[in-house]
Amino acid sequence: MAADGSLAMSGTAGVSAGRANSLQRFARRRSTIAFVMTLPLLVVIVGLVAYPAAFGIYLSMLNRRMTAFAGTLNFELLFESETFWMVAFQSCFFAITAVLLKASIGFWLAHMLHHIPNNRQRKWRGMLLVPWVIPPALSTLGWWWMFDPSYSSINWLLSIISVPEVPWLGHHWWARIAIIMVNVWIGAPFFMIMYLAALKSVPEQLYEAAAIDGATSWQRLRYVTLPMMANIISITVLFSLIVTFANYDIVRVLTNGGPRDLTHVFASYAFQVGILSGNIPRGAAVSLFMFPILAICAFFVLRSVTRRNKEQM
């Protein structure tokens, strides 16, 4: 009413007062405040996720000298390259095997820890977390010494029980196994700690009810523990799959992709092609390759997590 009144009285002053009023109203709207408060996050996402991703896609579409737009040429060339398919196979083999082993060993360790009384559990938990806490580049260096053909401590231990010497990093299959071993050693404690927390959250009475219903310990695991942990298992596996797929440091330190490029994964191969060989667009194309695979995995896993949450929680 006041704005209308002043508008009627004098022309210009009334217009500017009305504008200030509506501006104030706009600033006070809940949606405006919400937008302003989320702005820092939006800036971070745009700056650190959207822009690099878009720039990566842009890079992958340039020619080698980065002077002209080359369309999908880089991808086409990759699809024709035998090495690339070998890297794709090795990445999938490495990530899937390592994640399965990490999840199984982590689950087993969590179960063992869960059955230790709380007061004695802490020191075991601490000790078992050590591999996860040491910087991977350093611990991998330690493993590299243990695998070294001249003074391999692992081979020395094997020789005690009369097992012949293993060419850990010399033969491509042994090298692949060695990489997986190190990755599992570093990553299993993470699964252990996540699964231990999940195990602790399963109500004890469900196990008691199952015991009375007639379940053996194996059936309690199958029908109570696993379904109750389904969400945390799928989320940790998805998360670890993404991180393991993108793993770079272990391959770089342990084998540097050798022998004969047979142990490269996407990240180390992208580095080799993009940085060491100076073909940045091609390297970008390599690293973009895993994105659609992981996106599809993430979509299905997260959808089933949401569904279970709706049903059970």
Add this chain to the structure above:
Amino acid sequence: MAQVSLRRIVKAYEGDVQAVKGIDLEIADHEFVVLVGPSGCGKSTTLRMIAGLEEITDGEIAIGGTIVNDIPPRDRDIAMVFQNYALYPHMSVYENMAFGLTLRKFPKAEIDKRVKEAARILDITPLLERKPKALSGGQRQRVAMGRAIVRDPKVFLFDEPLSNLDAKLRVQMRTEIKKVHQTVNTTTVYVTHDQVEAMTLADRVVVMNHGVIEQVGPPQELYHNPATRFVAGFIGSPAMNFIPARLEEASGALRLQLPQGIVLDVPEARTARYRQHAGKPVLFGIRPEHLTDDKPTDKTNPAPLSLTPEVIEPMGMETLAHFKLDGAEISARLDPATPASVGAPLRLIAHMDQMHLIDPTTDRVL
């Protein structure tokens, strides 16, 4: 169907803390027995030992004549309903109820028949496809009972099954449980801390305190003839009044000397029973319902006394009045029509044929 026998059952935890101190109990076939007592009295531990969820430190438990001390829960042929229902959240109501039978490899048709029959008894047929999350507290409780019923076990065990429900639903489910027991007639051991639940459900009530059984008996027996001060005070609501007194003998008759110079005559029928305690301090126990306003009544041996109420609680069908007598808290049940007000002395009548005397040194009812 089976009887359950507990013989000298002991449960001790680390550090020699005894939760159950050598109890004996025989539960007959088809009987509904309620273990009742305050928290920490050992009632849940006893139930869990029957279930096989707790190890027995000493003694013997037999179900249907077989000693089950070393038999795991799944082979004891029992079913249990937990306080928080313990339904499997990832299974539908049907799957929850069928789970025990599936594990025991029952044929599908038989499982289906039993689940549907139990669902009919409990009136949960429309809920069979739902997950526990989509059920109310009362419905979850029914499913938990259904899971027990379908198994057709030798013994039902209930561990405070109504504690998580609101007051109204609790009364309703109490009736349901009684109805179900009348239908399936399985031997039942039921644990609760609520004496009303115990009184209304049980064929026999077992009152426990500090790991021992205080008294076992039908509800009315416990109400009218409590064996100890604990049982007298635990059974009945509001609780029995205890007033320190002295038993005196004068010319062959006994009378109670209460604080503030109140004297109550002990009925002749009780004289022989109490004579040997004459001259000793005792605790005079009388229930609020036997301490009423002074009105002509057909009850025998009314003894008048005058007290000043501190709090008046009108309940509709009755009025509760609370007094203080030399430190002892006393309550009385009054006719709602009685004009009672705080601070104004009130003439009461103690129905002495319902009196109890307790030896303050042993806490046993004389």
